[in-house]
Amino acid sequence: MPIPRDATLADVGEFGLISELVSHFPQGEHVLVGPGDDAAVLRIKQGHVVVSTDLLVEGRHFRRDWCDAADVGHRAAAQNLADINAMGGTGHSLTLGLAAPADLPARWAVEMAEGFAAECGLVDASVVGGDLTRADQIVVAVSVLGAVRKAPILRSGARPGDVLALCGRQGWAAGGLAILKRGFRSPRALVEAYRRPEPPYAAGPAAAEAGATSLIDISDGLLAEAGHLAADSGVAIDVRTDSLVVPEPLHAVASATGADPLTFVLGGGDDHALLGTFPADAALPEGWTVIGAVGERTDGPLVTVDGEEYDGPTGWTHF
Amino acid sequence: MPIPRDATLADVGEFGLISELVSHFPQGEHVLVGPGDDAAVLRIKQGHVVVSTDLLVEGRHFRRDWCDAADVGHRAAAQNLADINAMGGTGHSLTLGLAAPADLPARWAVEMAEGFAAECGLVDASVVGGDLTRADQIVVAVSVLGAVRKAPILRSGARPGDVLALCGRQGWAAGGLAILKRGFRSPRALVEAYRRPEPPYAAGPAAAEAGATSLIDISDGLLAEAGHLAADSGVAIDVRTDSLVVPEPLHAVASATGADPLTFVLGGGDDHALLGTFPADAALPEGWTVIGAVGERTDGPLVTVDGEEYDGPTGWTHF
Structure with missing residues (x-):
């Protein structure tokens, strides 16, 4: 039943809307029971499940004047799928509240919901359930289930002597956000990168295959996430800026705002690039670039930039 | 690190609070990687996962002046665990946003979080992950993973000739809510039932073992849920009021409010009692009572009460 153009949630009602949403969720073969019962039932071949959850709040994680509805759906799925990627795995089933x-x-x-399902389709994941309820503010609540091929890659496995490497666009979304905050809409490539991140979904499993010792996805900021790796692994990490790629359109933004374009790359999140560490002799998979080194933990800072303490913004804090 | 008595979320910060919360989440043996990484990793012995998700919104699903924080945690876990119960299974892992x-x-x-973890502990389930973010209004977002012993029991398996049966307290929470809405706090047993539902967690697996043909948990109202069973199974259901137990304290509430106490039992949700159908010759497990019968689908209403169309409230709608 098509929904009238101007209908609100109240007009359509809970069950009418759920039935419309579910029609946009194709179910994979592993889904024994899909949406519509008290719970979904999934066939699990691997003997394990990797699970994560994330909330997106309007005004906090997205604005409806900055992102259209499909963008919000893409982002909500992407940031959750990226968490499974960061374990070296791939998401197969998501719930959408x-x-x-x-x-x-x-x-x-x-x-x-269409955007959400489309993003899930990129990795052949199914939207297997959800919940719909009333609130003053839009909150999108996602959980994702996935699998790794062998062992999960944790944040805690980096060892002195490892290299630090990056895969995926980094700094693009932060540049896009800065543009939107100033009321502009271009450079369009950066704005689009903010609206629809493109996590490198193949990079996590490939890194695991190549012997990555630790992995994390950059949701809050490159240096902030490097800090998590360093803290959880009991090591120190040095990021080398000469190996970081500053996206061409960021130069324009930086010169318009008087900012160093590197601040977007070092402190920006939301691209869901993957950051990881590998043994120095590992052959890095395609798309990965060495951007630093892992050393012994000292009394100094967990993370340095070109060997020095960094005093710029390192990432996002939630409170 | 103990949190100062008057500290707010902003005072404590995201990471400080997460680390405090996680300390309240003991992890079961099936949890290979618990909270603190990009995702949790669970060992799954059964070859399948049953998954469900639910949101609780302040002012909609709970009020802080009616329920204390631990109550909200208990309810959030209970209503999610009850969804797995309603598949004939048991929850083993939850995420808390x-x-x-x-x-x-x-x-x-x-x-x-303590209340949430305590409720999970009733079925030996672990809180394996979560998310914490800022919003104008409190929203608790839960996902639950579980397992069934054999096949899941769906809403769609009821057959003409089956009996309709109920297990667990029903109408208590609705009575408690009516009391709180009028500004009273007693009868206390009903108010407590609203604050902390007691889903019959053993009843789902026992029903599956006994050959239940369909199962659903009563979150929105007995007649509303009976309607879901009837619709999904393509049958008609008759509920017999002489077999329903009206809890003693409900009589007092009903006489004070001029309501028929049966309206609480027929239309009330929130107790998360289990409603199911069984072949007429099945031996019902302990705690289950026959409260009606399943018949052929006709042009008449999906659900009747004592053979007649019911014109009272049948349950809760979300928009």
Whole structure:
């Protein structure tokens, strides 16, 4: 049943909207019971499940004037799938919860769900369940289940002597956000990168295969995530800026705002690039670049930039 | 590190609070990687996972002046675990997302998490991950993973000739809610039932073992859920009121409010009792009572009460 163009969630009702949303969720062969019962049932071949969860709050993680509904859906799926990628695995099943005001256009929810399902489709993951309820503010609550081929790659396995490496766009989304915050819409490539991150979904499993010793996805900021690796592994990490690629359009943004373009690369999150460490003699998979080195833990800072303490912004804090 | 009594989420910060919360989450043996990495990793022995998700929104699903933080945690876990129960299974792993205002007392979050973990402990389930972020309104987002012993019991398996049966307290929570809405706090047993539902966690697996043909948990209302069973199974269901137990304290509430106490039992949700159907010759497990019958689908209503169409409230709608 098509939803009238101007209908709100209240007009369509919970069950009407759920039935419309579910029609956008194709189910993989591993889904024994999909949406519509008290719970979904998934066939699991691997003997394990990798699971993560993330919330996106309107005004905090997205703004409806900056991102359309499909963008929000793509981002919500991407940031969750990226967490499985960061274990060296791939997501196969997601749940999608939506809390929203009764006067939200039903089309917004439908387009968000379409974007969400489209992003999941990139890794052949299924949207197997969800929840829909009323709230003052839009909150998108996602959980993701996935699998790794062999062992999961943790944050805690980096060892002195390892190299630090990066895969995926980094600094693009932060540049896009800076542009939107100033009320502009271009360079468009950066704005689009903020709206729809492109996590390197193949990079996690490839890194695991290549012997990565630790992995994390960059959601809050490159240096902040390097700090997590260093802290959890009991090591120190040095990032070398001469090996970091500053995306061409960032130079324009930086010169317009008077900022050093490297601050977007070092402190920016939201691209969901992968950061990892590998033994120095490992052959890095395609797309990975060495951007630093792992050393012994000292009394100094956990993370240095070109051997020095860094005093710029390192990432995002939630409170 | 103990959290100061008056500290807010903003005072404690995201990472400080997460580390405090996680200390309240004991991990079962099936948890290979618990909270603290990009994702958790669970050992799955059964070859399948049963998964469900639910959101609780302040002002919609709970009020802080009606329920303390631990109550909210218990309820959030209970309603999710009940969804696995309603598949004939048991939850083993949950994720807990919390979106909340920065000025929320950190103690509220800690006590909520303690209540959540305590409820999970009733079925030996572990809290394996979560997310914490800022929002204008408190939203608790839960996902639950579980397993069934043999096949899951769906909503769609009821057959004409089956009996309809109920296990668990029903109508208690609705009575408690009616009391709180009028500004009272007693009868206390009903108010407590609303604050901390007691889903019959053993009843789902026992029903599956006994050959239940369909199962659903009563979160929105007995007749509403009976309607889901009838619709999904392509049958008609008749509920017989002479077999329903009206809890003693409900009589007092009903006489004070002029309501028929049966309306609480027929239309009330939130107790997370289990409703199911069994072949007429099945031996019902302990705690289950026959409360009706399954018949052929007709042009009449999906659900009747004592053979007649029911015109009272049948349950809760979300928009």
